[in-house]
Amino acid sequence: MTIAPVKFVHVVYRTRRFDEMIDWYKTVFGARVQYQDPGLAFLTYDDEHHRFAFANMDLIDPTGGGPDDRGSIGVDHVAYTYASLSDLFDKYIELKAEGITPYWCVHHGITVSMYYGDPDGNQMEFQIDSFADNDDANAFMYRTFATNPIGVEFDPDAWVADLRSGTPAADLLARKTDLPVSPLRNARSDGFVLPSH
DSSP, X not given: OOOOOSEEEEEEEEEXXXXXXXXXXXXXXXXXXXXXXXXXXEEESSSSSOSEEEEEHHHHSTTSOOTTOTTSOEEEXXXXXXXXXXXXXXXXXXXXXXXXXXXXXXXOSXXXXXXXXXXXXXXXXXXXXXXXXXXXXXXXXXXXXXTOSSOEEOOHHHHHHHHHTTOOHHHHHSOOOOOSXXXXXXXXXXXXXXXXX
């Protein structure tokens, strides 16, 4: 049986009009900034920790072209939430059996996430929220994103083994370290490399 996500949660845009995009989404959606630094911004219009995120490509890839160069501009990924950490990892096992593996597994702090690329290279995030309460997720963003807004990579097979051996999901959902900061990865790169233990 296929394990389906329980909801669509957010979209991430790569832009060379960083401030303009933030202002537009604030105006159109009544969104508020949850966290912002020169390279990344996270906005929401409801109680979710973020519905939109923006990556400032002028900072991330300064030689990549102008604001109208569509090469690196556009939707980065869409995200889907699963009902539980077990469901997320059952989906991982299901897809792995079909030869479909994530190109990036990262604990963002507010979510535990696995990123996949479809045959066209469109990127999607399958995730589980790390906090049961969005106020706690927002507090985490304010407290730790200045140190690491990207996340820390993890080995999904090790986490499956941990869950199967009885490690409580809550122990895995709590990000215990902010370092090392994961590099940004994408479906068109060489793929996911397991972090060293």
